[in-house]
Amino acid sequence: MHPDLSTGAAWMAGEIMPISQASIPVNDWGLIHSDITYDVVPVWDGAFFRLEHYLERFFQSMEIWNLDPGLSADEIKLALQALVSATGLRKAYVAMVTSRGVNVVPGSRDPRDCRNHFFAWCVPYIHVIRPEIAEAGAYVHVAKSVRRISPGSIDPRVKNYQWGDFTRGLFEAKGAGAETTILLDGDGNVTEGPGFNVFVVKNNRLVTPDKGVLEGISRQTVLDIANELGLDVEVRTLPLEELQQSDEVFITTSGGGVTPITRIDDYIFSNGAPGEITSTLQKTYFEWAERPENRTEIDYAP
Amino acid sequence: MHPDLSTGAAWMAGEIMPISQASIPVNDWGLIHSDITYDVVPVWDGAFFRLEHYLERFFQSMEIWNLDPGLSADEIKLALQALVSATGLRKAYVAMVTSRGVNVVPGSRDPRDCRNHFFAWCVPYIHVIRPEIAEAGAYVHVAKSVRRISPGSIDPRVKNYQWGDFTRGLFEAKGAGAETTILLDGDGNVTEGPGFNVFVVKNNRLVTPDKGVLEGISRQTVLDIANELGLDVEVRTLPLEELQQSDEVFITTSGGGVTPITRIDDYIFSNGAPGEITSTLQKTYFEWAERPENRTEIDYAP
Numbered sequence: 217m218h219p220d221l222s223t224g225a226a227w228m229a230g231e232i233m234p235i236s237q238a239s240i241p242v243n244d245w246g247l248i249h250s251d252i253t254y255d256v257v258p259v260w261d262g263a264f265f266r267l268e269h270y271l272e273r274f275f276q277s278m279e280i281w282n283l284d285p286g287l288s289a290d291e292i293k294l295a296l297q298a299l300v301s302a303t304g305l306r307k308a309y310v311a312m313v314t315s316r317g318v319n320v321v322p323g324s325r326d327p328r329d330c331r332n333h334f335f336a337w338c339v340p341y342i343h344v345i346r347p348e349i350a351e352a353g354a355y356v357h358v359a360k361s362v363r364r365i366s367p368g369s370i371d372p373r374v375k376n377y378q379w380g381d382f383t384r385g386l387f388e389a390k391g392a393g394a395e396t397t398i399l400l401d402g403d404g405n406v407t408e409g410p411g412f413n414v415f416v417v418k419n420n421r422l423v424t425p426d427k428g429v430l431e432g433i434s435r436q437t438v439l440d441i442a443n444e445l446g447l448d449v450e451v452r453t454l455p456l457e458e459l460q461q462s463d464e465v466f467i468t469t470s471g472g473g474v475t476p477i478t479r480i481d482d483y484i485f486s487n488g489a490p491g492e493i494t495s496t497l498q499k500t501y502f503e504w505a506e507r508p509e510n511r512t513e514i515d516y517a518p
Numbered sequence: 519m520h521p522d523l524s525t526g527a528a529w530m531a532g533e534i535m536p537i538s539q540a541s542i543p544v545n546d547w548g549l550i551h552s553d554i555t556y557d558v559v560p561v562w563d564g565a566f567f568r569l570e571h572y573l574e575r576f577f578q579s580m581e582i583w584n585l586d587p588g589l590s591a592d593e594i595k596l597a598l599q600a601l602v603s604a605t606g607l608r609k610a611y612v613a614m615v616t617s618r619g620v621n622v623v624p625g626s627r628d629p630r631d632c633r634n635h636f637f638a639w640c641v642p643y644i645h646v647i648r649p650e651i652a653e654a655g656a657y658v659h660v661a662k663s664v665r666r667i668s669p670g671s672i673d674p675r676v677k678n679y680q681w682g683d684f685t686r687g688l689f690e691a692k693g694a695g696a697e698t699t700i701l702l703d704g705d706g707n708v709t710e711g712p713g714f715n716v717f718v719v720k721n722n723r724l725v726t727p728d729k730g731v732l733e734g735i736s737r738q739t740v741l742d743i744a745n746e747l748g749l750d751v752e753v754r755t756l757p758l759e760e761l762q763q764s765d766e767v768f769i770t771t772s773g774g775g776v777t778p779i780t781r782i783d784d785y786i787f788s789n790g791a792p793g794e795i796t797s798t799l800q801k802t803y804f805e806w807a808e809r810p811e812n813r814t815e816i817d818y819a820p
Binding site: 223224226235236238239240241242243246247248249250251252254281282311313322323325326327328335337339340341342343344346362363364365366368369370376377378379380381382383386387390396402410411 | 525526528537538540541542543544545548549550551552553554556583584613615624625627628629630637639641642644645646648664665666667668670671672678679680681682683684685688689692698704712713
């Protein structure tokens with residue numbers, strides 16, 4: 217095994233290499249027009265979690281944006297398995313990416329003249345909120361200077377790298393001493409944050425926004441868990457005031473599962489500690505990660 | 519001189535190389551969050567056109583987005599001159615770019631932990647609308663399925679690669695047989711297209727949108743020319759209906775200067791040929807490119 221691969225590796229055109237050697241051309245449309253889609257599947261304890269769900273969404277994103285990876289879902293699955301196996305990582309963040317590519321017709325401004333290409337990369341697991349912070353419950357800032365890009369401009373169901381709004385919100389949040397940010401839509405309703413969906417609990421009932429958000433796999437997993445546990449859930453518009461007045465708040469992300477939020481701006485939830493329902497969902501989420509039907513085992517044999 | 523440089527070259531960390539060798543890491547935030555700004559200055563007849571204007575806007579974009587190129591404006595100017603000189607190109611498209619870079623703190627999601635970097639690349643001149651089409655007047659499609667990203671989400675004055683809305687519009691336009699697309703804002707007013715601003719002429723008066731658009735250098739050049747020629751100009755909201763009912767339509771871009779539009783959807787302008795005022799502005803624009811005060815000469819001596 218290459219000594220560098222455990223800090224990160226990439227699969228590029230069938231070849232596995234240290235991530236520091238993996239790059240894309242400066243005139244790839246994936247860079248110069250952010251004409252690129254991706255997905256990120258977590259690896260826990262040596263297995264992909266709900267891999268079929270991530271692959272399905274990835275193919276949906278590519279279909280909506282007319283991107284062709286040049287590989288079948290099965291071929292991508294094999295590439296991801298080879299990649300993670302080569303790193304030896306048993307807990308990892310695995311990105312699959314399809315880019316529009318370089319325009320091969322000189323002077324053309326037509327996206328149909330680009331050569332699409334798929335690649336993947338893998339690094340040690342990344343937490344959206346650092347675990348030592350997440351355990352006690354995180355402080356999140358609602359962005360004031362920026363609103364989430366409207367679904368009429370960029371379809372948020374297509375997982376994309378166009379994070380201009382999130383990045384402005386992140387700068388605001390970091391300046392306020394918060395861990396991350398939540399963005400509102402043009403009407404002042406809650407949407408999502410950089411890499412996560414938002415849930416609130418009020419009177420034992422869960423609410424999560426229905427529109428203007430990525431349909432997160434972790435979000436879906438929580439909806440599935442809530443169904444199994446018999447919890448009431450409403451998927452609908454979530455006004456900021458309702459977020460502020462809720463009993464508990466948590467976020468869902470492939471980068472940490474269910475993560476409790478104990479403070480949003482000047483509002484403190486469940487006395488500043490993770491709430492009861494949040495903790496139950498968090499525990500159940502990790503139990504689900506151990507269920508055979510949610511695991512795609514990785515063969516680490518050389 | 520390297521044999522390949524005349525088809526494109528890049529300046530990366532002080533080194534000049536064929537563009538096919540210039541790349542950025544797959545985990546650079548410039549790619550994975552489109553956290554990157556750029557500008558493009560045209561070279562005509564061996565000189566940069568209005569270089570100071572482009573540099574000023576580039577530094578404004580970097581300031582708004584907290585990006586540090588690590589170089590002064592004078593150092594960037596020297597890099598661009600060395601780059602174009604090495605290619606020998608006398609008519610070129612020259613991109614200057616500053617990216618957020620790779621996050622150097624393992625697992626960090628904080629943009630402040632990234633190592634920003636500047637690079638530049640240069641290819642033979644790219645026309646936003648192919649010259650053989652532009653000469654007769656182009657057919658443009660107003661996007662129906664997508665609206666321009668709101669200024670409240672991404673500040674359009676910061677020249678950016680987040681073209682998700684433009685790319686959807688381009689696919690629509692190409693499907694309709696048109697050359698390119700114009701996007702409306704959420705209220706149905708005209709904004710801009712991928713790489714250009716929009717002007718209309720009605721009763722000898724120019725109108726161009728004031729909000730939700732890049733403050734294009736070519737747009738400013740046309741405003742300056744109009745001022746010198748004594749033409750009336752209004753910079754204000756431009757409803758779609760007014761675009762459709764105008765006498766002449768043209769676009770302004772560093773990739774072609776003033777380019778006549780003779781058809782928008784089913785509306786034909788000035789009997790399908792470039793209009794009189796458009797033609798005057800087009801001619802004057804190229805005259806301005808020859809004025810010494812607008813030219814920064816490139817030294818092509820080896």
